[in-house]
Amino acid sequence: MKIVIAGAGIGGLAAALSLHRAGFRDITVYERVRELKPLGVGINLLPHAVRELTELGLADEVASIGVPPSRLSYYNRFGQPIWSEPRGLDAGYRWPQLSVHRGEFQLLLAREVERRLGPDTIRLGCRLVGVEHLETDSPVARVAGHAEFAKFVREGGDGRPEEFEVAADVVIGADGIHSAMRAQAYPDEGGPVWNGLILWRGTATVPTYLDGRTMIMAGDGEQKFVSYPLVAPGADAGATRLNFIAERRAPEGVDETADWNHAVDAGPIERLFADWSFDWLDVPAVIAAADEILEYPMVDRNALPQWTFGGSTLIGDAAHAMYPNGSNGASQAIIDGRTLAFHLANEASGPEVSTDAEARAGAVRRALAAYEADRRPTTARLLEMTRQLGPEKVMQLAYDRAPEGFADIHDVIPAEELQEIADGYKRTAGFHPAALNERASLTPESAPPMAD
Numbered sequence: 001m002k003i004v005i006a007g008a009g010i011g012g013l014a015a016a017l018s019l020h021r022a023g024f025r026d027i028t029v030y031e032r033v034r035e036l037k038p039l040g041v042g043i044n045l046l047p048h049a050v051r052e053l054t055e056l057g058l059a060d061e062v063a064s065i066g067v068p069p070s071r072l073s074y075y076n077r078f079g080q081p082i083w084s085e086p087r088g089l090d091a092g093y094r095w096p097q098l099s100v101h102r103g104e105f106q107l108l109l110a111r112e113v114e115r116r117l118g119p120d121t122i123r124l125g126c127r128l129v130g131v132e133h134l135e136t137d138s139p140v141a142r143v144a145g146h147a148e149f150a151k152f153v154r155e156g157g158d159g160r161p162e163e164f165e166v167a168a169d170v171v172i173g174a175d176g177i178h179s180a181m182r183a184q185a186y187p188d189e190g191g192p193v194w195n196g197l198i199l200w201r202g203t204a205t206v207p208t209y210l211d212g213r214t215m216i217m218a219g220d221g222e223q224k225f226v227s228y229p230l231v232a233p234g235a236d237a238g239a240t241r242l243n244f245i246a247e248r249r250a251p252e253g254v255d256e257t258a259d260w261n262h263a264v265d266a267g268p269i270e271r272l273f274a275d276w277s278f279d280w281l282d283v284p285a286v287i288a289a290a291d292e293i294l295e296y297p298m299v300d301r302n303a304l305p306q307w308t309f310g311g312s313t314l315i316g317d318a319a320h321a322m323y324p325n326g327s328n329g330a331s332q333a334i335i336d337g338r339t340l341a342f343h344l345a346n347e348a349s350g351p352e353v354s355t356d357a358e359a360r361a362g363a364v365r366r367a368l369a370a371y372e373a374d375r376r377p378t379t380a381r382l383l384e385m386t387r388q389l390g391p392e393k394v395m396q397l398a399y400d401r402a403p404e405g406f407a408d409i410h411d412v413i414p415a416e417e418l419q420e421i422a423d424g425y426k427r428t429a430g431f432h433p434a435a436l437n438e439r440a441s442l443t444p445e446s447a448p449p450m451a452d
């Protein structure tokens with residue numbers, strides 16, 4: 001079975017590793033950029049994603065670049081506590097939550113793809129232009145690539161990248177929020193949808209706060225500050241490297257793009273948070289200490305009625321880009337790849353399927369339908385919850401009911417209501433501890449033994 005993946009982001013690379021684990025061998029990943037660099041700042045891998053990485057044999061490597069947060073604590077804009085819950089192993093999961101640097105994690109996955117699947121698996125400088133015969137069982141990926149980066153591609157006489165075609169049984173669009181495959185399937189959709197908030201993301205080395213492993217969120221739906229450590233406490237006594245996200249409704253007329261690499265000055269952002277010096281964290285001081293601050297509009301995409309077209313389907317942000325509320329984007333992309341590989345292996349193993357084109361096409365159709373049935377409704381619900389602020393709704397409720405602060409949060413929001421908001425999100429996102437701990441593995445029974 002020949003599988004083409006467009007995009008070597010977290011979703012595409014995790015899909016390649018999942019398909020390989022499930023027994024597939026003819027997998028090529030085409031990536032638009034000419035060099036993979038450690039871009040972005042921190043992301044969280046929630047226990048449901050760490051489970052999949054563990055079952056892919058990556059637990060130790062990922063743990064070596066991550067920090068398991070002990071708690072997630074919500075505060076209002078005066079630093080008063082609203083809700084706090086243990087995370088990962090401390091919350092009863094069999095797998096930890098890990099805060100990692102997005103770029104380091106992406107490079108780790110890329111190295112592992114090259115080690116397991118072969119050094120030519122990821123073809124850099126190769127952009128998916130579109131898929132010929134998108135609605136059929138015989139998709140053909142149309143790719144534009146530079147000879148310098150994709151050894152086998154000839155350049156056009158004028159030095160421009162030449163387009164070439166790759167016929168495959170399955171083409172997976174893992175090409176992110178600006179997906180070419182999605183645009184082809186939905187030509188009238190337009191760009192990402194912006195909710196009017198601006199995010200500023202950065203990392204900073206600052207004095208350790210709380211227990212050195214707590215992820216905090218302070219504020220409300222209009223203005224918010226989130227931070228979590230990216231190094232384990234004790235690595236540098238008294239200091240920690242934090243990832244932070246400052247968020248605020250944008251003034252009129254701001255240019256909305258979804259560019260992750262747009263650096264801005266700290267000064268104006270520090271001033272927006274000037275009053276946010278809590279006795280447990282000095283927010284303006286964190287912003288002032290940032291190595292670099294990236295500005296990004298809070299954008300997502302509307303839920304789609306269909307992801308699969310013949311032998312082609314979408315995963316990750318290409319399928320369901322969502323706001324970072326709930327820290328679920330990368331985790332959901334990883335689960336997509338594992339689910340797709342699981343169904344493909346269940347439908348497409350066996351000698352008849354491997355040699356007969358018609359049997360293969362039937363197996364792909366059934367597998368992609370099962371993948372979409374598992375993942376599309378779940379991610380659509382999650383997308384809707386992130387638009388309602390996800391678990392961060394507790395911060396907005398506290399603000400709506402007590403904008404000037406409170407003596408005790410339970411005078412404002414009953415404990416049961418707080419608990420139900422936290423539990424409801426976890427159930428929808430597929431990481432309620434009981435459900436996750438008991439769910440069967442997504443490694444197919446037919447998977448070959450794990451190599452070293």
Ligand SMILES: Cc1cc2nc3c(=O)[nH]c(=O)nc-3n(C[C@H](O)[C@H](O)[C@H](O)COP(=O)(O)OP(=O)(O)OC[C@H]3O[C@@H](n4cnc5c(N)ncnc54)[C@H](O)[C@@H]3O)c2cc1C
Nearest residue numbers: 007009010011032040041127128175176260316317329330
């Ligand atoms: C540079 C960058 C920085 C980011 N930083 C953060 C961050 O700091 N925090 C955070 O929470 N999230 C960040 N994200 C988003 C986060 O990584 C995703 O939400 C999540 O990991 C889902 O990943 P994905 O693989 O579906 O999409 P992405 O991570 O967006 O990966 C898509 C990949 O496809 C490639 N691509 C795009 N178009 C094509 C094409 N036509 N043909 C071939 N390849 C193509 C892209 O170059 C990219 O490598 C970032 C994304 C990017 C691309």
